[in-house]
Amino acid sequence: MLPAFGSLLSVTIKDTAIASVIAVPELMRQSETVAGQSFQPIEVYTFAMLVYFVILFPVTRGVDRVYRRVAHLGRS
Amino acid sequence: MTLDWSVVWQHREALVAATGTTFLLTIATMVIAVPCGVGVAVLRLYGIAPVRSLATGYVELFRNLPLILVVYWAFYVVPILTGVGLSPLATGLAALALNVTAYNAETFRAGINSIRKGQVEAAMALGMSRAQALRRVVLPQALRRITPVLASTWVSLFKDTSLVSVIAVTELAYVAMQVRAQTFRVLEMLTAMALIYWLLGYPQAKLVDWIQRRYAVNE
Numbered sequence: 001m002l003p004a005f006g007s008l009l010s011v012t013i014k015d016t017a018i019a020s021v022i023a024v025p026e027l028m029r030q031s032e033t034v035a036g037q038s039f040q041p042i043e044v045y046t047f048a049m050l051v052y053f054v055i056l057f058p059v060t061r062g063v064d065r066v067y068r069r070v071a072h073l074g075r076s
Numbered sequence: 077m078t079l080d081w082s083v084v085w086q087h088r089e090a091l092v093a094a095t096g097t098t099f100l101l102t103i104a105t106m107v108i109a110v111p112c113g114v115g116v117a118v119l120r121l122y123g124i125a126p127v128r129s130l131a132t133g134y135v136e137l138f139r140n141l142p143l144i145l146v147v148y149w150a151f152y153v154v155p156i157l158t159g160v161g162l163s164p165l166a167t168g169l170a171a172l173a174l175n176v177t178a179y180n181a182e183t184f185r186a187g188i189n190s191i192r193k194g195q196v197e198a199a200m201a202l203g204m205s206r207a208q209a210l211r212r213v214v215l216p217q218a219l220r221r222i223t224p225v226l227a228s229t230w231v232s233l234f235k236d237t238s239l240v241s242v243i244a245v246t247e248l249a250y251v252a253m254q255v256r257a258q259t260f261r262v263l264e265m266l267t268a269m270a271l272i273y274w275l276l277g278y279p280q281a282k283l284v285d286w287i288q289r290r291y292a293v294n295e
Binding site: 010014015016017018020021028031032035041042045046048049052053056057060 | 136148149156
């Protein structure tokens, strides 16, 4: 059950980006705004990608690590 | 507050066509993402070192990015970088396929890893090559084990296709929002959209439950 909650954590962080469609001023929304104002979508969206990755990669790695520690790995 | 539900019926043709696009997107994404997922998983498990890290990098990148950002990125950045201007539908399909392929690759990798090493060794002792052992012994068993996972990925994907509405792909979410904007019937259209997604999604979820019971592994 723990790993399921762990992956739910990273899914939730990723899904916060959907809040941008109703103009919640989070990372995704601000990126859209800046990309629109600066006419530099490549730089802005690639940077946003990097930020999300830097936030999420440690989370998924941490979840994997916890999972390996608590998993039964073939034994039940 | 007066509600006018006739607006839903008036736009039935657009909604039906949009539902078709939603299904088309789901099916096309899965048709691309299943074989590509197998490919990436096999490369990640058996490829030479640089290919392996490339496959791992791809999976980790797309598993750790919000789908909506990948959709935007594919829409704004890919045409500028490559000079190829795809239609919104093709762009949305590409973004969904990139995302789901990464997830499927992990599913297939877990499935392949769940088959005991001894089976490959036994197959190779009988004179099969590693590739033959993989194709004839490991993959058929792995595929059976991960069918339930692929089925639930399917249902998630069906709902996630609504995210490509942000780049004006005329699927269900986009068309419903368009009708909403034209008629100002916000509550009616959003409710109708929710109802359509639910009515189509619920049988699929029930089917997944059935598949999970049918293919449950008892060891």
